[in-house]
Amino acid sequence: MRTPKRSVSIALALASALGVASLITAGPVSAASYHCTTSSASADDPAYSGPLSDNYNFKVTLCAKRVSGVIYAYAKASWDGPVWFVNQTDTLDAARFHLQVKKSVSGPDPVMKYSNSYGIEYKLEHGNTAGNSSYTTPVIKYTAGSGRYLADGNIQLDWNNDGKSYRTTLFSASPSA
Numbered sequence: 290m291r292t293p294k295r296s297v298s299i300a301l302a303l304a305s306a307l308g309v310a311s312l313i314t315a316g317p318v319s320a321a322s323y324h325c326t327t328s329s330a331s332a333d334d335p336a337y338s339g340p341l342s343d344n345y346n347f348k349v350t351l352c353a354k355r356v357s358g359v360i361y362a363y364a365k366a367s368w369d370g371p372v373w374f375v376n377q378t379d380t381l382d383a384a385r386f387h388l389q390v391k392k393s394v395s396g397p398d399p400v401m402k403y404s405n406s407y408g409i410e411y412k413l414e415h416g417n418t419a420g421n422s423s424y425t426t427p428v429i430k431y432t433a434g435s436g437r438y439l440a441d442g443n444i445q446l447d448w449n450n451d452g453k454s455y456r457t458t459l460f461s462a463s464p465s466a
Contacts, residue, residue: 321466323361324439325354328461334380336450345370345413345446349460352441353390360401360431360466362390362440366409370420377414383447383455384410388426393437393465401438402431407443437465 327350334343346369353362364386380411386406391398406426416422431438441462445455 290435301394313370321356322353323354323363323384324464325350325352326461326463330458330460332444333444334448334451335453335456336448338465341373341460342371343374345374347458347460349442349444349445351388351440351445353438353441353463353466354465355433355438358433360390360433360438361389362431362463363426363428364388364440364442365423365425366444367423368416368421370413370416372418372420373419374414375416378382379449380445381410381413382449383407384413385455386424386426386442386446387445387457388429388440388442390431390463391434391439391441393439393456398439398441398462400441401433402429406434408433413446439463439465 301450327348329348332345332347337343348367351362351364352364353360366386384407386409387403388406389400389403391400406424409424412422412424422428439462443460444457444458447455
């Protein structure tokens with residue numbers, strides 16, 4: 290007589306041999322697709338007024354999905370940056386990607402959860418030899434009630450020698466999930 294544990298093992302081995310293991314083992318997070326929006330914006334170094342280009346030209350994709358009452362959100366940023374910023378760790382004092390989960394309502398959408406991802410600073414300061422790179426935030430999760438939710442976010446740059454704190458570059462929010 291087979292034990293239930295052994296029956297499951299045999300079923301998984303048979304499914305694997307037939308090439309259907311992914312159907313059996315797929316988790317609920319992979320069941321839904323992300324709803325995404327991509328937009329572009331440029332950020333200029335306010336402390337530099339010389340003849341060389343000093344803009345970061347960003348392309349950001351914000352994504353959200355709902356799975357069993359949980360909202361998942363992330364962002365992917367890519368950019369063309371100035372070649373002369375590569376490996377210059379004195380251009381920025383700080384940088385972060387501010388990712389938000391918002392509830393979609395009439396009027397301003399309230400922020401339900403947010404996360405600041407600071408790993409983007411290193412990527413901005415150490416792009417490839419053409420000044421380009423990309424950064425993907427960690428996924429944030431929010432247990433949602435009824436209604437629709439979306440991902441929103443912005444890049445916040447604290448430029449060196451400009452006398453100000455973070456300056457925000459805005460992007461378009463994802464469709465609601």
